[in-house]
Amino acid sequence: MNSEVKFTLDIAEKLADKYLFEKTGKYLSDVEKTVLQGSWDDKSYQKIAEECDYATNTLSKDYGKKLWRKLSKALGEEVCKKNFREALKRKWQKQKLSEISSYSEGKKEIYIERQPIESICYQTILQPGALIPIKAPCKMGKTLLLNQIVNYTRQKIIVLLD
Structure with missing residues (x-):
């Protein structure tokens, strides 16, 4: 059985959303x-226009x-209708490789993205006076999620009150 x-399409959409949001602050x-x-x-x-009633x-x-x-700006390479799939796939594979290499370098945690929860947290934390309650059973990744949010705010140069 292949575990690969x-x-x-679902992964491609989520990746496109992620990279667009990181670059522009907006989703698809x-x-x-x-x-x-x-x-x-x-x-x-x-054909697409006929199906969705657009010109x-x-x-x-x-x-x-x-x-x-x-997408070209967000992915850092020229993207068009013919090559977007491969461009997104390269980003996905690169992301998977970095997760594997960080694990093999001694990290015991692999961060698993939680879409759309993560995106909602990123949007919320940018609001003045934002507070995000994180509640889940033990060993479910609350600390890793919090670290992701803190790293995101540091990238956006937001003041954190400890």
Whole structure:
């Protein structure tokens, strides 16, 4: 039995959301998700437009073009409708490798992302006077989640009151 995790549309969407949020502070819009999903299935803009009741020109020249431009900036490489899958897959594999190497360097914890909880925490912590209660059973990763949030706030240069 192969224990290898397959790169799926769901993973690609979550990665795109993660990198876009890190770069712009915004997530994929519903229309951008529709374009991403249709592109994943190798559908033409015309076919995607028919299925979601948009004008083909609006979808391809407005939403599609902007999506690929934003993803290009977020991923740090040129992305288009034809190559976005491989670009996201490379980021995913790089992320998996860094988790494995950090584990093999003596760390006993591997951080598992919790979408959308993590994203909600990132948005919430940016609000003035934000307080995030974290409650879960023992050994569920509360401290690791808190460390992720603290590291995120440090990247955003937010003052923490101890």
